[in-house]
Amino acid sequence: MTLWPITLVTFKEGIRNRALYGITLxxxxxxxxxxxxxxxxxxxxxxxxxxxxxxxxSFTGLLVVLFVGINLMAKDLxxxxxxxxxxxxxxxxxxxxxxxxxxxxxxxxxxxxxSLLAMAVLxxxxxxxxxxxxxxxxxxxxxxxxxxVVLMLILLSAVSFLFSSFTSSSFITLVLTIxxxxxxxxxxxxxxxxxxxxxxxxxxxxxxxxxxxxxxxxIFPNLSLFDIKVQAAHALTVSSSFVxxxxxxxxxxxxxxxxxxxxxxTKKEFP
Amino acid sequence: MRRLLIVAALILAVCLHxxxxxxxADAMKLLPKDESQAFxxxxxxxxxxxxxxxxxxSDILFLKSTVFIGSAVGRKEKAGIKExxxxxxxxxxxxxxxLDPYFLDPYLYANAFLPWEPGKVEEANRLLEKGSxxxxxxxxxxxxxxxxxxxxxxxxxxxxxxxxxxxxxPGGDPMLASIAARIAFKENRTETAIFxxxxxxxxxxDQSLKELYETRIQALQSIALLERGVGLYKKKFxxxxxxxxxxxxxxxINQIPVDPYGGTYSVALDGKVRSTTSxxxxxxxxxxxxxLH
Amino acid sequence: MDNINIAVADNSPMCSNNMIKLVNISKKYNAGxxxxxxxxxxxxxxxxxxxxxxxxxxxxxxxxxxxxKILMNLIYSDSGSAEIGGKDVRNPxxxxxxxxxxxxxxxxxYLTADELMWFGGKTAGMDLKSIRKRSDFLMTKVDLxxxxxxxxxxxxxxxxxxxxxxxxxxHDPDVVILDEPMxxxxxxxxxxxxxxxxxxxxxxxxxxxxxxILNDIERFSDRAGIxxxxxxxxxxxxxxxxxxxxxxxxxxxxxxxxxxxxxxx
Numbered sequence: 001m002t003l004w005p006i007t008l009v010t011f012k013e014g015i016r017n018r019a020l021y022g023i024t025l026x027x028x029x030x031x032x033x034x035x036x037x038x039x040x041x042x043x044x045x046x047x048x049x050x051x052x053x054x055x056x057x058s059f060t061g062l063l064v065v066l067f068v069g070i071n072l073m074a075k076d077l078x079x080x081x082x083x084x085x086x087x088x089x090x091x092x093x094x095x096x097x098x099x100x101x102x103x104x105x106x107x108x109x110x111x112x113x114x115s116l117l118a119m120a121v122l123x124x125x126x127x128x129x130x131x132x133x134x135x136x137x138x139x140x141x142x143x144x145x146x147x148x149v150v151l152m153l154i155l156l157s158a159v160s161f162l163f164s165s166f167t168s169s170s171f172i173t174l175v176l177t178i179x180x181x182x183x184x185x186x187x188x189x190x191x192x193x194x195x196x197x198x199x200x201x202x203x204x205x206x207x208x209x210x211x212x213x214x215x216x217x218x219i220f221p222n223l224s225l226f227d228i229k230v231q232a233a234h235a236l237t238v239s240s241s242f243v244x245x246x247x248x249x250x251x252x253x254x255x256x257x258x259x260x261x262x263x264x265x266t267k268k269e270f271p
Numbered sequence: 272m273r274r275l276l277i278v279a280a281l282i283l284a285v286c287l288h289x290x291x292x293x294x295x296a297d298a299m300k301l302l303p304k305d306e307s308q309a310f311x312x313x314x315x316x317x318x319x320x321x322x323x324x325x326x327x328x329s330d331i332l333f334l335k336s337t338v339f340i341g342s343a344v345g346r347k348e349k350a351g352i353k354e355x356x357x358x359x360x361x362x363x364x365x366x367x368x369x370l371d372p373y374f375l376d377p378y379l380y381a382n383a384f385l386p387w388e389p390g391k392v393e394e395a396n397r398l399l400e401k402g403s404x405x406x407x408x409x410x411x412x413x414x415x416x417x418x419x420x421x422x423x424x425x426x427x428x429x430x431x432x433x434x435x436x437x438x439x440x441p442g443g444d445p446m447l448a449s450i451a452a453r454i455a456f457k458e459n460r461t462e463t464a465i466f467x468x469x470x471x472x473x474x475x476x477d478q479s480l481k482e483l484y485e486t487r488i489q490a491l492q493s494i495a496l497l498e499r500g501v502g503l504y505k506k507k508f509x510x511x512x513x514x515x516x517x518x519x520x521x522x523x524i525n526q527i528p529v530d531p532y533g534g535t536y537s538v539a540l541d542g543k544v545r546s547t548t549s550x551x552x553x554x555x556x557x558x559x560x561x562x563l564h
Numbered sequence: 565m566d567n568i569n570i571a572v573a574d575n576s577p578m579c580s581n582n583m584i585k586l587v588n589i590s591k592k593y594n595a596g597x598x599x600x601x602x603x604x605x606x607x608x609x610x611x612x613x614x615x616x617x618x619x620x621x622x623x624x625x626x627x628x629x630x631x632x633k634i635l636m637n638l639i640y641s642d643s644g645s646a647e648i649g650g651k652d653v654r655n656p657x658x659x660x661x662x663x664x665x666x667x668x669x670x671x672x673x674y675l676t677a678d679e680l681m682w683f684g685g686k687t688a689g690m691d692l693k694s695i696r697k698r699s700d701f702l703m704t705k706v707d708l709x710x711x712x713x714x715x716x717x718x719x720x721x722x723x724x725x726x727x728x729x730x731x732x733x734x735h736d737p738d739v740v741i742l743d744e745p746m747x748x749x750x751x752x753x754x755x756x757x758x759x760x761x762x763x764x765x766x767x768x769x770x771x772x773x774x775x776x777i778l779n780d781i782e783r784f785s786d787r788a789g790i791x792x793x794x795x796x797x798x799x800x801x802x803x804x805x806x807x808x809x810x811x812x813x814x815x816x817x818x819x820x821x822x823x824x825x826x827x828x829x
Contacts, residue, residue, distance in 0.1 A: 005686035009675065016674035016715075040334065042477045043376050051326035058323060080670050084731065087636055087664035088687035089656045132476075185322035193315050227323040234373040269639040271593070271630070 002090050003098040010102025013075075014068050015109065023063045027114055030056040031121045038125060046134030049125045050233040053118040054145055057111065058229075061153040062181065064110050066174060069103055069157050074170030082270055093262040096161065100258050103157050111150045118146075138235035144243065145232035151250045152226035156181055158257035159221065165261040165268065183216065184223030191217050221253050309359040314369035321370060329371035336363045336380065344479070357389035361398075368398060372405040382415045383480050387487075392423040403436070410436075410443030411474060417451075418467045427454045444470070461495045486531050490546075493528035497536055497544040500524045511542040583739050583770040584612035584635065588644035591630055591794075604630045605641070606794040612772050614738075617765050619785030619802075620774040621816065627794045628774035629667065632743045635772075636664055648739060660688060663732035667744040669724055673717040677708055677727050680716065681734050688735035695734070702730040706756065722753045729760065740764055742773040746780055758784065782812045790816060792823040 034052035041048045076082040085095060122142070126134055160177040167173050194205045194213050225246045231238050312320070321328035339360055343352050364377045364385075378399055385395035396416050403412035417433030420426040431451040438447035454463065465488055472484045500518040505511055508521070515536045518524045527536060534546035589608040592601045605627045612618045622628050633639045634646055637653050651658035671680055678699060685695035703712050706726035711719065719727060725748075732740060745757050761784045764771050775781055781788050782802065789799040797819045798805075802812075809815045 002687055005683050009672065009679070009683045012679065013672045013674050037330070037334070040337075041330070041376060042337075042480075043379065044374060047326075047374065048330050051330055055324050055327050075672070080666070080668070081672055083636075083638065083664075083666040084669060084671055084728075086638060087659065087662070087666070087732075088684065089659040089662075089689075090687055091656045094656075182322065186319040189315065189319040193319070196315075224323065227325075229323070229326050230371055230373065233326050233371075236373070271633065271639055 002088075002094055003101060006085070006090065006095060006098025007101040007105065010072060010099045011105045011109075014072050014102065014106040017068050017071065019067050019071070020064070020110070023060060023067070023110075024113075026063070027056055027060040027117070030060070031117055034121055035125065043133065045125065045129050046137050047233040049122055050137070050142060051229060053121055054142065054149070054229045054232060057114050057118055057146060058149050058227075060114055061107065061111055061149060062156075064107065065153050065157050065160065066177060068106065070160050070164070070170055070173050070177060072099065072103060073161065073164035074173065077164070077168065078170060086270070092266040092268075096165070096262040096265050097258060100158065100161055100261075103161075104154055107150060107153050107157060111146075111153065115143075115146050136235040138232070141228070141232040141235055141238065144238065145228045148226040148228060148243075148246065151247065152223055155221055155226075155250050155254050155257075156184075156223070158254045158261075162257045162261040162264075165264040180220060181223065184221045185227070186224075187213075187217055187220055187222055188224045222249075225249065309355050309362070311359065311362040311366050314366055317366055317370060325370045329367045329374050329377075332363055332367035332370065333374065333377050333380075336360060336367065336377070339363075340380065340384065352388070354389070357385070357391060360389075361385055361391055361394045365398060368401055372401055375402075375406065375409070378402040378406075378412060378415075379475075379477070379480065382419075383483060386419050386423050390423075392419050395419060403433075408441060410438075410440035413437040413440070414443070414447065414470070417447075418471075421454055422460075422464050422467070430454060461491055461498060465491050465495060489531045493530055493536075494544055494546070496524065496528050501538060501542050501544060505542065511540070512538050514538060515544070581614040582611045583614045583649055584610070584772055585647045586610040586631070586635070586644070587646070589631070589634060589641045589646060590643045591627075591634065591639070591641050603794050605634075608644070608791075608794075608796050610789060610796060610799065612770060613787075614770050615765075615768045616786040617761060617771040617784055618773070619781035619788040620772065620791065621778065621781045621788055621812075622774075622776065622791040623820070624776055626791045628776075628791060629743055630794075631791070632741055632772075632774060635741060636662070660735075661738040663735070663737035663740045665725075665728045665732045665740075665742045665745055667747055669728035669731075671716045671724070671727065671731075674715050676715055677703065677712040677719075677730070680727065680731055684731045684734040688737075690735055698734050698736065699730075702733055705760075706730050721748055722750060725749060725753060726756065729757070737769070739770045739772070742771070744775055745773055746775065746777060778812045778816060782806075788812070790819050792819055793827070795823070797823065 031053070034049060034056065037052060038045050038049040076085065086092075090098075126137075156177065159180050160173055163173045163176045164170075167176070191213050194210050228238055230236075317328065318325065339356070343356075361381070364381045367377045368374060381395050381398045385391040385398075396419050399412050399416045399419070402409070403416065406412055413433040414437040417430040417437060420430035420433065431454060434447045434451040434454070437443045438445050438451075450463070450466070468484055468488045468491065472481055472488065475481050475484065497515060497518070500515075500523045501511060503523050504518060504521065507523075512518055512521075515527050515538060517538075519527060530536065530546050532546070537545050537547065539545055586608050589605055590603070591605040593604050594601055608627075608631065610631075620628050620631065630639065634641050635648065635653055636659070637656075640654075646653045648658045649661050675683075681699040681702070682692075682695055685698065690698070699712075703709050706729055708723060708726055708730065711723060716724070716727065725745075729745075732742075745761075746754050749757065758780075761771060761773070765784075765786075773784075785802055787799065787801045788805065790797050798815070805812065805815050809818075
């Protein structure tokens with residue numbers, strides 16, 4: 001089981017990254033802002049609290065993937081620790097997969113702590129305000145939204161691994177991952193925009209544009225599927241088939257990304 | 272000695288900094304604002320720009336709108352708020368509810384403000400109908416639409432189905448169904464309006480909105496009192512009074528009620544009671560009056 | 565002078581067992597867009613016998629590092645094959661018996677030396693108890709006992725080198741490959757590495773190290789190979805080489821001149 005030493009070493013290195021201190025502080029500030037802002041809302045204090053708590057988890061997680069995650073691969077390639085690791089009797093694929101699992105552990109650990117903090121803030125808000133400010137509140141949906149966010153972050157991380165496997169610069173990986181995130185989140189909105197009739201949006205869209213958007217829709221990860229924050233904030237129902245299919249989509253995309261990353265990485269040379 | 276000078280210079284710099292900041296902020300408030308600032312991105316673009324943060328984007332837009340209302344309510348003369356400012360307000364609430372159509376607060380505020388001073392009834396109803404579609408557990412949305420149709424637009428036929436819908440939803444007063452019938456028979460409008468507004472006050476927890484509605488109820492109650500008086504006068508003397516003072520002189524009513532909007536009452540030739548304000552700053556007939564005739 | 569022309573003298577009594585075998589290894593690098601491709605290694609043939617210390621000598625850029633990296637499967641040869649302990653270098657199993665120290669080793673900032681040893685041992689299939697025992701032994705040997713719980717970020721260059729050596733030896737490998745092991749070390753460090761090389765030889769390990777410092781090759785190698793411009797020009801036992809010439813420098817300069825003579829038409 002040679003994956004475990006790589007996974008554990010990756011986890012330790014990542015979790016001790018000084019950037020995490022700054023990111024945690026930032027998250028605490030955002031949670032504080034949650035409590036402050038939600039009290040300014042006349043009626044739906046509950047919905048706004050949930051909005052902000054889940055958004056804090058999302059955004060902080062994004063920072064972890066971008067600045068701790070990408071750094072993990074970059075350190076190996078920029079700073080030549082790769083020689084140390086690859087000198088062991090492990091294959092290139094084992095290296096990539098082991099490292100990725102280490103990253104998954106980091107995401108789960110950090111998001112776990114953040115989620116606990118978020119729950120604490122929500123419990124605090126519920127205790128402070130009367131029940132009818134939280135008229136529609138569902139712990140199950142909030143936890144489900146949280147889990148989907150974690151899955152999305154793992155997916156984004158897998159994509160960043162893919163980029164790391166063929167670029168030599170960690171900056172390029174960072175830029176590409178950010179672009180993928182933006183495209184991934186906005187893609188379904190753009191697709192809806194170009195497919196809606198001209199009079200609804202006020203301009204016509206050429207068929208070429210429509211086809212390009214559709215192609216992009218299948219290539220880039222549709223990250224908006226993993227965003228059920230609005231549903232969680234209003235305790236709306238989310239069908240189990242939606243959840244199942246979204247999770248399957250996510251897992252397949254992750255497996256494809258990592259497999260491709262491992263394949264590309266196997267061809268890579270380190271002169 | 273040098274250290275002392277440096278410390279003194281630093282303290283001076285900090286004071287200057289605070290002063291400059293204060294002066295600049297004050298000056299900025301006095302800058303003329305114009306219509307070019309009334310731009311709100313169209314909702315499809317907002318949704319794309321908001322990425323996965325539709326919820327908080329909606330919250331932020333709503334908070335922006337409350338800042339506007341806060342400063343507007345502070346301005347004594349409501350008519351001093353310009354048309355384009357109300358347009359912006361409507362657009363902001365529309366954008367907020369496009370980002371999160373289940374969010375209650377924008378709908379409540381849209382209903383509390385748009386149909387009244389700015390007279391944007393259709394705009395308000397468009398928003399509220401959106402709210403009614405999404406918040407299908409909420410009886411207040413169709414209730415508001417029905418009220419606006421009835422009270423402001425005099426579209427009684429259109430109002431009735433909304434009241435029916437409201438009566439069917441959880442928390443909706445089943446009485447609303449019979450009110451729908453009443454409207455169809457065009458009974459006393461002012462008293463019906465008072466009933467609806469009292470319903471609204473009952474469900475409102477926001478203190479500032481409550482006061483707003485109660486002032487309106489007071490105005491309507493004064494009108495209702497005078498209308499009853501005019502009716503009694505007609506019965507007794509066979510014709511309408513020429514002024515409201517006639518009602519007092521002939522002992523129909525004890526005293527002329529106070530118009531919370533500061534206007535004076537008069538009786539029209541057809542017996543309808545009107546109020547005009549004496550304030551030079553509000554030369555128009557109040558929308559309240561507009562809606563009753 | 566054709567491509568494959570090396571003088572190989574096999575006077576070692578254990579020449580029957582080849583721990584490292586490079587057969588017809590060539591490697592071209594793309595120097596840049598539009599520039600000529602550089603031939604880093606040209607049909608290299610080399611065999612290292614079990615139990616010997618082999619010094620790989622050459623000027624900077626001659627192909628020493630390239631050869632070592634091909635052995636460690638960090639880069640891939642264009643042609644030919646390479647084996648360690650009878651296994652192809654492209655097979656991770658080949659590295660089970662290899663301990664590698666790169667030039668200027670670098671490790672994960674936030675790990676401690678102990679955690680690094682654990683990583684090295686675990687990936688080579690050792691159990692925790694053995695790792696602990698070996699760690700204690702090696703940390704003392706390289707004089708890092710006091711620093712083993714500190715994060716590697718805080719280590720000086722000399723300490724890094726020593727940690728690297730311990731890491732390379734944690735699983736008691738039969739083959740030890742060192743790329744410029746003395747580079748950047750102070751006299752104390754050089755002494756430590758030197759003593760270690762001797763000790764490894766006494767234990768019967770196979771050592772393959774590269775250096776551009778003649779003196780180091782002279783002092784520690786049983787056999788030496790001289791590589792210039794990607795071509796292996798001379799391989800012989802130290803005793804043989806020094807019997808004909810007064811010192812290794814003479815041998816070396818002769819080859820350098822010969823190489824320059826071939827290059828210029």
